[in-house]
Amino acid sequence: MEYAAISDKGIIREQNEDFWNIILDENGQPQAFIVADGMGGHQAGDIASKMAVELISNGICSYFKKENAKDTTEQVFKDAINQANDGIFQYALKNLDGNNIGTTLTAGLLNKGRLTIAHIGDSRFYLIRNANIEKLTKDHSFVGELVDKGILDVEEAKVHPRRNQITRALGYEKEVQIDFYSVDVYSDDIYLFCTDGLTMKLTSDELLSMLIQDKDLDSILRDMVALANERGGEDNITAIAVKV
Amino acid sequence: MTGKVLNNRYELVELAGSGGMADVYKARCRVLKRWVAVKILKDEFVNDEEFLERFEREAYAAGSLNHPNIVSIYDVGREDNIHYIVMEYVDGITLKDYIRRNGAIPWEEAAEIAISILSALHKAHRHNIVHRDIKPQNILMTSDNVPKVADFGIARATSTSTITMKVDTVGSVHYSSPEQARGGYTDAQSDIYSVGVTLYEMLTGRVPFDADTPVSVALKHIEEEAPIPSDYVADIPKAMDDIVLRAMKKAKTERYDSALQMIADLDRAKMGKEMSNGSVNDPFATKVIGDLEDETLAGKSSRNKNKRKNDKRKAKKSDKPKSKKKGFLIATVYILLIGVIVGGIWFAYDKIVKDLIGAISAPKTEPVEVISYIGKHIDEAIEDLKEKNLPYLEPVYEYHDTVEKDIVISQKPTAGISIMPGSVAITKVELIVSNGPQMVTIPEDMKFADYLEVELYLRDDLRLKPKEVAEYSDEVAEGRVIRTQPAMGSDVSVGSEVIIYRSLGPKLMDVVVPDLSNDTMDEAKHKLLSENLSIGKIFPEDREGYKGRIIDQEPKAGTTVKELTAVNLYFGDEQSPTGGDGGVPGINQSVRVTRSIYLPVQGNFGNKVEVEAYYTTGDTTEEIFLTRIELERTKFPYDVLVPVTPGAKTTLIVYMDGQFQYTEEVFSER
Numbered sequence: 001m002e003y004a005a006i007s008d009k010g011i012i013r014e015q016n017e018d019f020w021n022i023i024l025d026e027n028g029q030p031q032a033f034i035v036a037d038g039m040g041g042h043q044a045g046d047i048a049s050k051m052a053v054e055l056i057s058n059g060i061c062s063y064f065k066k067e068n069a070k071d072t073t074e075q076v077f078k079d080a081i082n083q084a085n086d087g088i089f090q091y092a093l094k095n096l097d098g099n100n101i102g103t104t105l106t107a108g109l110l111n112k113g114r115l116t117i118a119h120i121g122d123s124r125f126y127l128i129r130n131a132n133i134e135k136l137t138k139d140h141s142f143v144g145e146l147v148d149k150g151i152l153d154v155e156e157a158k159v160h161p162r163r164n165q166i167t168r169a170l171g172y173e174k175e176v177q178i179d180f181y182s183v184d185v186y187s188d189d190i191y192l193f194c195t196d197g198l199t200m201k202l203t204s205d206e207l208l209s210m211l212i213q214d215k216d217l218d219s220i221l222r223d224m225v226a227l228a229n230e231r232g233g234e235d236n237i238t239a240i241a242v243k244v
Numbered sequence: 245m246t247g248k249v250l251n252n253r254y255e256l257v258e259l260a261g262s263g264g265m266a267d268v269y270k271a272r273c274r275v276l277k278r279w280v281a282v283k284i285l286k287d288e289f290v291n292d293e294e295f296l297e298r299f300e301r302e303a304y305a306a307g308s309l310n311h312p313n314i315v316s317i318y319d320v321g322r323e324d325n326i327h328y329i330v331m332e333y334v335d336g337i338t339l340k341d342y343i344r345r346n347g348a349i350p351w352e353e354a355a356e357i358a359i360s361i362l363s364a365l366h367k368a369h370r371h372n373i374v375h376r377d378i379k380p381q382n383i384l385m386t387s388d389n390v391p392k393v394a395d396f397g398i399a400r401a402t403s404t405s406t407i408t409m410k411v412d413t414v415g416s417v418h419y420s421s422p423e424q425a426r427g428g429y430t431d432a433q434s435d436i437y438s439v440g441v442t443l444y445e446m447l448t449g450r451v452p453f454d455a456d457t458p459v460s461v462a463l464k465h466i467e468e469e470a471p472i473p474s475d476y477v478a479d480i481p482k483a484m485d486d487i488v489l490r491a492m493k494k495a496k497t498e499r500y501d502s503a504l505q506m507i508a509d510l511d512r513a514k515m516g517k518e519m520s521n522g523s524v525n526d527p528f529a530t531k532v533i534g535d536l537e538d539e540t541l542a543g544k545s546s547r548n549k550n551k552r553k554n555d556k557r558k559a560k561k562s563d564k565p566k567s568k569k570k571g572f573l574i575a576t577v578y579i580l581l582i583g584v585i586v587g588g589i590w591f592a593y594d595k596i597v598k599d600l601i602g603a604i605s606a607p608k609t610e611p612v613e614v615i616s617y618i619g620k621h622i623d624e625a626i627e628d629l630k631e632k633n634l635p636y637l638e639p640v641y642e643y644h645d646t647v648e649k650d651i652v653i654s655q656k657p658t659a660g661i662s663i664m665p666g667s668v669a670i671t672k673v674e675l676i677v678s679n680g681p682q683m684v685t686i687p688e689d690m691k692f693a694d695y696l697e698v699e700l701y702l703r704d705d706l707r708l709k710p711k712e713v714a715e716y717s718d719e720v721a722e723g724r725v726i727r728t729q730p731a732m733g734s735d736v737s738v739g740s741e742v743i744i745y746r747s748l749g750p751k752l753m754d755v756v757v758p759d760l761s762n763d764t765m766d767e768a769k770h771k772l773l774s775e776n777l778s779i780g781k782i783f784p785e786d787r788e789g790y791k792g793r794i795i796d797q798e799p800k801a802g803t804t805v806k807e808l809t810a811v812n813l814y815f816g817d818e819q820s821p822t823g824g825d826g827g828v829p830g831i832n833q834s835v836r837v838t839r840s841i842y843l844p845v846q847g848n849f850g851n852k853v854e855v856e857a858y859y860t861t862g863d864t865t866e867e868i869f870l871t872r873i874e875l876e877r878t879k880f881p882y883d884v885l886v887p888v889t890p891g892a893k894t895t896l897i898v899y900m901d902g903q904f905q906y907t908e909e910v911f912s913e914r
Contacts, residue, residue: 160427
């Protein structure tokens, strides 16, 4: 399995509030993928995303260390994410005078030939199979929901004044609702986890044509970031690509 | 932030409120000795230059609006990373709180408040400023119940931000027009829609569309019809229902064309005149509005032309049935009165006053047009006002950087507006007069002082215009002040330019960087010092003694640089340990592998064990700190995440109670 990741702060922002992680198993094979785009201010914008990545990574790892692990992948995921939600929420309560912070989360967990996706917010997961690209996750954002309802089209959503407003965030409230998706892993599948810094700038057709090039994933991701920056680079850009 | 003084002028006294984008403080202005409200932009926005530029530009534009129902903007500024707007301090509550406290507001009062908001919007729209975020939370009610609209133009600035944020659940979306929900083109009529919603809430105590999520609320604005206000509160007259529903039409073209048009309908409703069949086709309403719009758009220059047109129209009007004309007169007088009460919009009607006032029995006096006094001497202005029997307030004197003493700087009402003279006067002329420039002294003791401090002091404390000129100086160190022009100790007027000469230090000669390759540390040092260059950073860092030979240097040999430039040296066995997960992760960093730390069976440990873990990466032997934790015996095996760089060997090193225990290879290659 080939994999690569990239995170770039863009050309406008001074700080990168996106975080990511790839967890490898004992054999050095990737087991889980996480991207998170934080929100919550100059001092705190990166806290929630960083905490989310760390807490969820730890949660997943310690589960697989346990003997007799019987829970479903989804349950493992859910527990890890709920713990992260609680950790972030309590942190803000204690240390930030109740100023809420939160983060998007798009994560994938490989287990027994299936990839389970957990998703909150407006980062995205794309499945590329048979030269087709499919956005599996629904954007939990003001514009995303209007697109789903058929009120806006994708291009209108990109310039809408509320395009930066998400309707769900990890760690923002006491409880969080998580969307789960699951796909069977086939050889030659390509998976893309990314934050909106990428998808605000590149269309899904562009993502597809770049990802199916005969090039290594590292250079493909680098090209994608360069293109997003060329088109303004106003936001942080983070992506993980995996090729089975 | 409380207690802080911004630009040595605005002393933040207490936090008065907090919104999605800014915090608002009650503050004291030390210069004008008055209360002000200081709106400070939240941290998350201060790194976005495009946003800041727009924020300031919109604030300046809104600052040009002077109206009794608009919260005045006094100043826009920044200090370090604090960006702020200084506004009129309003001692009162928001209209939202007012509705919360009182529930549904009697419809007559609601109409009055709506008229005030609309008159503020009329002024703004005339200046091509659209508010875009009219809602009761943005309307302040003074202690005398005068509504004041705040935050003009700010909504537009926010639309450029890419900062991810949680959608607001209680705010603007309840008041946004369908076109705003769609992200489409917004204009003055989007504000009219929001006024319609605000009026709806005043009348009924509830918003027309409510739902669990902001998206569902937005959808309702796009798709659903609101229940009629009088369904909730029975004594709301049909005329008010009609006004609200027309303002809230989904299609812009079906709404009121302008704020003035809606004011006129509200006035009629207050007089108890129901709108017959939708005021769009009401000959009366359209007629009046047509006249007003002409006047409003025509401006001063075409005033005479308009007068002729009006004369013609007057002739036409007399052909119409008498009853209609009478209604017209009463309405006009009523509009006039309302206009005077809300202030600021009345000038739009003054042409009608001129045409019709004679027809009403009461005052015989004609209104008099106010001329421009700006640039005139105050004595001359007063003489003219006396001659015309126009009432005026005691002139207010203010320091002015460029206008000479005793010359009028500004006036209210502006030229071209007509007001009533003598005993029937309602409005008084206000004149602001220059007191000449304020004088300050450039301090004597600024030579050798830090340039930036001096610049800030001259700019912010003395309010001068500092200009920087750089010079070489053998006497004054780099970055410090050599002298000023005018000289230190001179008296100068506030706002005048002062040149500060900043030292560049002694003039440095150009030298060529020598070739240091294969040199030892001592040889390199000797070569650099003899060229008057300095030694910069030495790589790899943190090693004791540099025994090897130099393989690279920065700047390269042969480069021309200034004397004293630092040259970085790179020694032979250079290594590049990869950083962990700190900073911005680059490609292929930050992949982590879990490893369990075991308690060695043969060890002799107590109930609690202090564990320290380090790792090495690549071929280096440098141990990078990973974690330190005190663990009970039962907590073993304990999991740690080890950062690995694909392609590089990573080894975990474990210490317990300060003693080395074991190493474990974590990762060899991908």
